[in-house]
């Protein structure tokens with residue numbers, strides 16, 4: 001596996017591959033790999049001839065009170081894990097290589113970024129859309145794989161790609177879960193045993209909604225009451241949002257249908273903010 005740190009060298013490598021007729025799949029990441037990331041890399045490997053993984057903890061998507069400096073990092077471990085699943089290039093630029101002090105351009109995807117995680121994290125999705133655009137321009141992939149756990153991020157990137165005619169296929173990978181249902185996340189490393197138990201309130205809240213909807217309940221008001229009561233009954237949980245939204249517009253809905261996604265954000269132990277989501281109806 002090649003390690004490339006310089007954006008111009010990354011672009012040159014991609015162009016070289018295109019000359020030999022190879023396709024390239026990109027998996028953008030912020031590192032500290034877990035099984036979820038590795039699944040995205042394997043999927044990229046099934047869909048393209050060559051896999052590039054970018055590892056860049058992007059400062060512009062963190063707010064002033066967020067955990068940029070505390071974001072977990074372990075380059076040696078990441079390098080081994082990526083090599084182990086057959087990644088061809090690990091692209092690891094530093095901040096100075098990605099951003100100059102002269103930058104005047106930000107990519108803003110309107111409307112989709114106003115609520116859910118965007119409501120509490122102003123500027124977050126502009127940071128994501130801008131860095132993903134830069135990564136796409138540098139790596140020039142045919143396709144890119146993103147996890148469905150960051151459901152709003154995936155919707156924003158799909159919209160951006162379509163609106164800006166980027167011509168890159170965006171593939172969503174299903175959420176990868178621990179055996180007990182907890183959605184895999186780099187942030188799970190902040191949870192001790194008792195907080196980890198509390199963190200299960202998200203996946204269990206989703207299971208509850210799916211069970212109730214499966215039994216015929218379609219009212220978002222009633223479903224929200226049930227999930228709120230359940231999550232509040234779990235220790236060390238503070239609900240950030242419980243939202244039932246249309247999967248493409250991300251607008252709130254009042255009645256559940258096949259396009260409805262339940263998205264949750266819950267703070268565990270006062271500081272670890274976790275998200276999870278799922279379609280509400282089976283087969284949707």
Ligand code: PAF
Pocket residue numbers: 028029030056058061128131132150153
């Ligand atoms: O999902 C992430 O890890 C990040 O938001 C991404 C897409 C790599 C952009 O920094």
